[in-house]
Amino acid sequence: MPEPVRRIVGKAAPLEMDDVDTDQIIPAQFLKVLSRKGLGKYLFYRWRFDEDGRPKQGFILDQEEYRDAVILVAGRNFGIGSSRENAVWALMDFGIKCVIASSFGDIFYGNSVKNGLLCIKLDEESVKRLRGMAAKGELTLDIDVESETIKLPGGETMSFRLEPNVKKRLLEGLDEIEETLRGYEAKIREYEAKMRPFKIPSKAVMPIE
Amino acid sequence: MAKSVLEKIWEDHTLAKRGDEYLLYVDRHLTHEVTSPIAFEGLRARGRRVRRPDLTFALMDHNVPTSDRTLPVRDENSREQMRTLAKNAREFSITVFDYFSPWQGIVHVVGPELGLTVPGITIVCGDSHTSTHGALGALAFGIGTSEGEHVFATQTVWMRRPKQMEVRMEGRFKSHTSAKDAILYVIRELGTGGMIGHAAEFRGEAVKNMSVEERMTICNMAIEGGARTAIVEPDDKVYSYLEGAPYAPSGEDWTEARKYWETLKTDDGARFDKSYKLDVSRLEPQITWGTNPAMCIGVSETVPEPRQFGDSSQRRIVERALEYMGLSPGQRIEGTPIDVVFIGSCTNARLSDLVMVARLVKGRRVAQGVRAMIVPGSMLVKRRAERMGLHRVFIEAGFEWRNSGCSMCIAMNEDRLGPGERGVLTSNRNFENRAGPGSRVHLASPLTAAASALEGKIADPRRYSLAGLDELGLEWVSPWIERNILKPLGGG
Numbered sequence: 001m002p003e004p005v006r007r008i009v010g011k012a013a014p015l016e017m018d019d020v021d022t023d024q025i026i027p028a029q030f031l032k033v034l035s036r037k038g039l040g041k042y043l044f045y046r047w048r049f050d051e052d053g054r055p056k057q058g059f060i061l062d063q064e065e066y067r068d069a070v071i072l073v074a075g076r077n078f079g080i081g082s083s084r085e086n087a088v089w090a091l092m093d094f095g096i097k098c099v100i101a102s103s104f105g106d107i108f109y110g111n112s113v114k115n116g117l118l119c120i121k122l123d124e125e126s127v128k129r130l131r132g133m134a135a136k137g138e139l140t141l142d143i144d145v146e147s148e149t150i151k152l153p154g155g156e157t158m159s160f161r162l163e164p165n166v167k168k169r170l171l172e173g174l175d176e177i178e179e180t181l182r183g184y185e186a187k188i189r190e191y192e193a194k195m196r197p198f199k200i201p202s203k204a205v206m207p208i209e
Numbered sequence: 210m211a212k213s214v215l216e217k218i219w220e221d222h223t224l225a226k227r228g229d230e231y232l233l234y235v236d237r238h239l240t241h242e243v244t245s246p247i248a249f250e251g252l253r254a255r256g257r258r259v260r261r262p263d264l265t266f267a268l269m270d271h272n273v274p275t276s277d278r279t280l281p282v283r284d285e286n287s288r289e290q291m292r293t294l295a296k297n298a299r300e301f302s303i304t305v306f307d308y309f310s311p312w313q314g315i316v317h318v319v320g321p322e323l324g325l326t327v328p329g330i331t332i333v334c335g336d337s338h339t340s341t342h343g344a345l346g347a348l349a350f351g352i353g354t355s356e357g358e359h360v361f362a363t364q365t366v367w368m369r370r371p372k373q374m375e376v377r378m379e380g381r382f383k384s385h386t387s388a389k390d391a392i393l394y395v396i397r398e399l400g401t402g403g404m405i406g407h408a409a410e411f412r413g414e415a416v417k418n419m420s421v422e423e424r425m426t427i428c429n430m431a432i433e434g435g436a437r438t439a440i441v442e443p444d445d446k447v448y449s450y451l452e453g454a455p456y457a458p459s460g461e462d463w464t465e466a467r468k469y470w471e472t473l474k475t476d477d478g479a480r481f482d483k484s485y486k487l488d489v490s491r492l493e494p495q496i497t498w499g500t501n502p503a504m505c506i507g508v509s510e511t512v513p514e515p516r517q518f519g520d521s522s523q524r525r526i527v528e529r530a531l532e533y534m535g536l537s538p539g540q541r542i543e544g545t546p547i548d549v550v551f552i553g554s555c556t557n558a559r560l561s562d563l564v565m566v567a568r569l570v571k572g573r574r575v576a577q578g579v580r581a582m583i584v585p586g587s588m589l590v591k592r593r594a595e596r597m598g599l600h601r602v603f604i605e606a607g608f609e610w611r612n613s614g615c616s617m618c619i620a621m622n623e624d625r626l627g628p629g630e631r632g633v634l635t636s637n638r639n640f641e642n643r644a645g646p647g648s649r650v651h652l653a654s655p656l657t658a659a660a661s662a663l664e665g666k667i668a669d670p671r672r673y674s675l676a677g678l679d680e681l682g683l684e685w686v687s688p689w690i691e692r693n694i695l696k697p698l699g700g701g
Contacts, residue, residue, distance in 0.1 A: 198466035
């Protein structure tokens with residue numbers, strides 16, 4: 001069950017790239033895990049480590065001034081591709097609490113909401129501007145979920161939009177299963193009672209060869 | 210009011226609405242060894258059960274070896290994930306098609322093949338390519354692990370209603386081009402984010418003329434254009450594909466189902482938020498040159514030159530992709546030497562794909578130094594191909610004839626490209642390092658991959674004649690093999 005997300009204050013790191021797919025966020029070899037903890041060390045693995053697992057120099061999140069960044073400012077289509085929720089777990093375990101981009105892969109976005117990773121969609125110009133500011137040096141943002149605003153240094157604010165359900169989920173950090181069962185059990189039963197037989201798989205018998 | 214097939218199924222499964230989210234009942238939950246363990250762990254931690262084990266099916270595909278099944282699984286982590294799935298399936302009373310099952314295979318091949326996927330139902334799976342099942346007129350969504358846990362416990366999923374996009378394919382395919390070329394072209398035109406937030410409905414003459422398996426290819430890759438899912442309205446081809454399949458309705462249920470399925474048509478005048486039209490008769494075989502599926506050209510074209518791009522960030526993206534792929538700006542793609550050919554994956558490893566490959570490679574030889582492998586989409590596809598005698602064609606031509614799994618498409622087993630190795634793959638993603646660290650992947654149709662295997666370099670399949678089935682001495686084994694597959698080999 002995710003922790004509530006109300007306010008995020010911290011340093012932003014620029015990731016100047018479009019189409020960052022979830023294979024880049026965490027390669028498939030690190031999906032062979034049975035726990036969601038400790039995936040941060042595999043984040044952007046191929047960009048941060050060579051084939052023998054030795055650290056490469058220069059990836060933005062490994063640079064001294066961005067090491068403690070909690071906000072990632074990306075480009076277009078962040079998180080496209082595979083449905084692996086490990087991408088969200090890796091970002092969060094690494095310490096990233098918010099990703100700002102002009103668009104997100106649909107499944108990645110949904111997975112983020114479930115885990116309390118704040119994904120903010122802004123228009124391309126604003127994303128570019130924030131990325132530029134972050135690239136120039138220290139950029140600390142103060143993000144408030146309730147009022148849907150980002151405070152920039154110097155007092156300027158930008159506003160963003162969250163869908164009401166997304167916002168509620170982030171603010172409250174609910175156990176969604178509990179909530180569904182409590183609120184909708186009767187509806188589920190009603191559907192099941194009138195479920196037509198052809199929607200249920202036949203009882204198949206495996207051939208004996 | 211005129212409705213689309215998606216709207217009809219959506220409404221039929223809506224239990225409640227909360228703001229912009231809908232609570233949908235899930236008729237079928239398919240699950241595999243990689244994205245499920247943490248969901249099962251979540252159930253266990255809170256003492257929850259799987260609400261409907263009879264609607265839930267598990268199988269092993271992502272990290273299974275495709276080599277000899279009598280040998281132990283060498284990779285300890287793969288073995289552990291497979292063992293964990295078997296244990297979870299037992300604990301939660303779920304049917305599992307394990308490593309040794311004759312029905313094992315890639316989830317998006319097995320679902321339709323066994324009749325777990327039927328028109329008009331909702332299907333979810335912890336895998337982005339779940340959109341594949343839309344080819345049979347089902348409403349299918351790839352979901353994450355948390356959502357999977359929610360479905361296990363409640364048999365429902367909260368879903369924002371996607372916008373609808375009509376992708377109309379008209380005209381007739383020229384020889385040697387196919388569904389794969391069409392969907393690669395659509396993604397090339399619309400970009401990787403072109404369908405974000407949308408469900409794609411594939412329509413038009415060319416889609417009607419496609420086999421159900423070709424429709425699976427286009428629905429499968431819609432996700433690479435960012436689509437939330439994809440669908441094709443069901444028709445007689447779908448019904449005959451399913452008739453007799455072990456989990457499909459039978460007897461009176463079949464008759465009743467057929468009646469219902471007939472209503473699942475997109476009405477004239479149904480509204481789409483976006484529309485895209487393609488004349489497939491203009492297509493030549495397509496192949497990707499870069500590091501996402503939209504970086505794609507015709508096989509006779511040249512790769513882009515960064516200086517063509519005015520926008521500096523676009524230019525950098527192209528430069529980076531060319532460098533990663535080891536290609537020079539403006540070079541011809543055809544003739545680029547390759548190391549590996551992989552025919553497989555949930556995009557193109559069904560029986561009809563293998564038949565196309567056999568028609569091209571019959572009596573020909575894979576080039577020296579090229580590793581060419583065929584990984585059937587399921588063990589049933591393998592059995593059916595062997596009954597037709599396709600395996601002999603492949604083996605004589607120099608292909609490896611392997612067992613089923615996701616294999617090189619995701620490289621979680623031993624099947625992978627080495628650093629800097631170049632391959633033509635019939636799969637769906639050419640992302641950096643996807644098929645192994647430093648791998649260079651070109652996505653293409655089974656025919657283009659087959660022709661490339663013969664030449665040892667990226668090749669235009671149109672230079673090769675295709676043998677007819679009769680010339681091959683093959684007998685078409687029709688869908689569901691008229692239940693013959695249930696009889697022992699040689700006895701039918």
